[in-house]
Amino acid sequence: MASHFLKSTLAAALLSAIAVPAFAVDLQFYFPVSVGGKAADTIQSLTEDYVKSHKDVTIDAIYAGSYTDALTKAMTAARGGNAPQLSVLLSTDMFTLIDQDLIQPFDDFVSADEGKAWFGSFYPAFMLNSQTGGKTWGIPFQRSTPVMYWNKEAFKEAGLDPDKAPATWEEMVEYGHKLTKKDASGNVTQWGLRIPLDGFPYWLFQGLSTPAGAILANADGNKTDFANPKVVEALTFLVKMAKEEKIMEEGVTAWSATPKAFFEREAAMIWTTTGNLTNIRTNAPFDFGVGFLPKHERYGAPTGGGNFVLFKDATEEQKKAAVQFVKWMTEPEQAAKWSIATGYVAPSPAAWETEAMKAYAKDVPQAAVARDQLEYAVAELSTYENQKVTNFLNDAIHAALAGEKTPEEALKEAQEKAERVLKNYR
Amino acid sequence: MKRDWIYALLLLLPAMVLLMGFTHIPAIETVISSFFSTPHGRRPAHFVGLENYRYLLEDDVFIRSCWNNLIYSAITIPASIIIALVMALFVHNRMAGLSFLRMAFFTPTVLPMIAVGNIWLFFYTPSFGLIDQIRGLFGLPAQNWMGSTDTVLYTVLVVAVWKNAGFFMIFYLAALQTIPTQLREAASLEGAGRWTFFRRVTVPLIMPTTLFIMVNAIINSVRLIDHIFIMTQGGPNNASRLLLYHIYEVAFEYWDTAPASAMTVVILAVLSLLAIGQFFWLDRKVHYR
Structure with missing residues (x-):
């Protein structure tokens, strides 16, 4: 009787060990909200969608206040050795973050061709505040003009x-x-x-x-x-x-x-x-x-608004998982959903080609004005x-x-x- | 009996740990870091002597913040004390609607400073803010006091007086209640008028409270800056920038912690001097019993 009980517990333990992937990666992700309404809900629901289809990661999306608050929180956490792996921060904070040695370029995690295709898929105006010294430090997300x-x-x-x-x-x-x-x-x-x-x-x-x-x-x-x-x-x-x-x-x-x-x-x-x-x-x-x-x-x-940035102080696996997540978030379908919910400019031409975005642009032709102005847009003032x-x-x-x-x-x-x-x- | 000091120490320990951990050690660390440069990711801090202090003298924003804070303190402290006393005298007497009045005077104190900032932001908003709607009834033009460098400091100053006066009133009210009624009777027998009574009896008797309020008012005039974040962010052109706000911005937005430490040391020194001065010099003039 006793041995029977032991066997079944062992079997149960083994089963649960197989059911839960041994190497689930935990990610922490800070995001600021500076416009009213559905921004926070939309980020949460997008994150949940991602986690549902990607069983190997868990993502903790943390609302971090205004842009300035989010930067302060991320910097303070990083100084305490407790940085998030990923954050949306003002694109203009790029030089500050580089100077503090806190972030890592996205180039390190994609092949040269992959990178070219991905970074090239955004409007060039948005990349002005995202690249310096030949590296890409930020991925456009909640951008405006x-x-x-x-x-x-x-x-x-x-x-x-x-x-x-x-x-x-x-x-x-x-x-x-x-x-x-x-x-x-x-x-x-x-x-x-x-x-x-x-x-x-x-x-x-x-x-x-x-x-x-x-x-x-x-x-x-x-x-x-x-x-x-x-x-x-x-x-x-x-x-x-x-x-x-x-x-x-x-x-x-x-x-x-x-x-x-x-x-x-x-x-x-x-x-x-x-x-x-x-x-x-x-x-x-x-x-x-x-x-x-x-x-x-x-x-x-x-241009204005926020980019995804990748923090340096994390394991390789975390960083790889974070890059995958950012890639998914900026795909046309997700970018369109995000843009319609908030009014931010969808950052890639491909997003404007999605059905959802086309319908929105037809319904609200004013939304396209900002996109068209991007042709003339320059970098937002940003320095060390x-x-x-x-x-x-x-x-x-x-x-x-x-x-x-x-x-x-x-x-x-x-x-x-x-x-x-x-x-x-x- | 010899071990008494151990008990004493143990009893003091909880308070000491808190005080050391959150006040004394950070203060000492601030003094130390004020002699070092700001560490950046790639460049660690190094000793720079008095360089950070010398930089303060050149920093015209810091100088302007000092002046602003001086004006701010010089007006908010006496104004809030006098208004508090007047309000206390007013609601001290028995009259109809007393508790309602007391509550009305005290309400600003209960509100968080951030809420206060937002309320006043609406009051001051040009054209459709409360003040302009009232001014509009008299055909007066719209104002933009918060948008002008000449007036913005006074707009935030009024908020601080409004916020502090109700709080100080409570202390004065408590002090007034403790003045024995026999004194008033005796004074009226002697033929003293109300003003003489106030000047010769009331004021001296509430002096300990005044000292306490004054210490608080001085500290508040440096410490209470939450409404600046909501209302003006120190602008336009730093005209409403107060010292602590400047320190916050330099430390946690510019991440330039070295000069921020130096500024903190300056504030600490000034406030300590003031507190010592108040306790040693004014104490002698205060009548406690």
Whole structure:
């Protein structure tokens, strides 16, 4: 009797040992959410789908707060020897992460041909913030770009063609004057234009400096070009729209209140991220259009948003499994699902060819505007010690807007400060 | 009897472990790391002497944060204390709706600072924020106080006063309740007016509370910065940047821990000096019994 019992327990133990794969790889994956709504749910459900079809991995997808929070969490965890294997972080943090020796390029885990095909499948504009020194450090995932939204009703009231956005800087100013309305006592009730510049003003400012013909930083991330006369021209133009033309509210306006200001008809044209499209589509009480940022010397806008990055401090198996997961997540079907749920731009042309995406683009033609603008898009400002260097430019923009310094002085100072930091990296 | 000190030590141990682990050892480590460079992945920290401190003198953002914090403290501390005292005197007397008033004054204290930041963000929002909706009734133009470098510091300062005053009021209220009523009767027999009574009796008797509140107010004016994250992120052009916010950003966003350590040491030194000064100098002027 006793031996019979022993045999059956042994058999059961053996069976369970076979049923559970001996080498299940555990992965930890941090993701930030910076747009409202379904982003977190979508990531969770995509991850679950993957784990269901891949029994050899378990993935713990951890919501890590805003982009800054996620970076802080990942860096702190890494310093404590407890880094996640995978994270979505701002594409602009690439140089910081390389400098801290925390991440590993994806090239190490795919063959040369495989890599070429995979990295080449994304829009080139998105790869600008993902590659440096011939290596690919980030895989585009939740990427965006700023666009202009305009209120078609306000356009009609002002006698403008509601289907035509201003195409150039001059037109934008001209439209802005027509759209700025005042009440009897001279108080403005509707501004022509709103470019929110609190928090991270450099991003939307790149929507002016790029059309002016300037590139703010080199591809190695160790030299900035803030004092370029074209950058000065862009900043001068920005200040002029507020102070002289008076088509934009003076001072710094808030990013977060901008969609609301648009709905409340406080501003007839706004600049904000494509990530706001779903929000504006649901809440705008009027017809609206989405267009390119106006051109000057050329069309141009920065890209933005987050990439997948691979942390160094993990076993080879974990890293291989992580790369497989990233590959799956960025496949057209998954990218389409993700893009439709959030409003982020699907990062590869193939994703736009899927049935789901085609149906979406037909239903919401505005979504395709951001994709088309990618042709003219440049890298988002990113350097070594990124936050610090970027803040030099942010301060310069704010100082010029407040009239504390002239655009020229402010930018010259920012460039000098950036030089002092970045010369150590050449 | 000789082993008494062992018992004493054992009794002290839990508190000491916590205090050492979370206050003293980190403070000492901060002082040490302020003499080293920031370690980067490929370049470990090395000794740099006073270099980090010298850098602070050149860092105009740090200097600006110091000035901002000075203005911020110089206004929030007296303002919140005076308002707290006035509110306490107001709700100290018996009157209709007393508990409702007390609750109303105390509510800001219970709210988390992040919620407070969001509420005030809505108040200040140009055009459709609460303040502008009220101003609109009188035909006043929209303001953008949070977007202007001249006014932004005061917008965050008001929030701090609003938040602190209710808290301090509770202490004053408790102190006022302990003043014996006989004193008031005696004073009125002597023919002292209300103002004289307040100045000569009330104020001296609540002096210990005032000292306590003052220490707290000073610490809060350096420590309570959560609303800055929500409302202004220190902008525009660093006009609302306070010291602790600057330290946080340098340490955990720039990952430049060396100058951040040096700044922390500076704050620690200033606050310790202030606390010592308050306890040794003001204590003599405070009437405890």
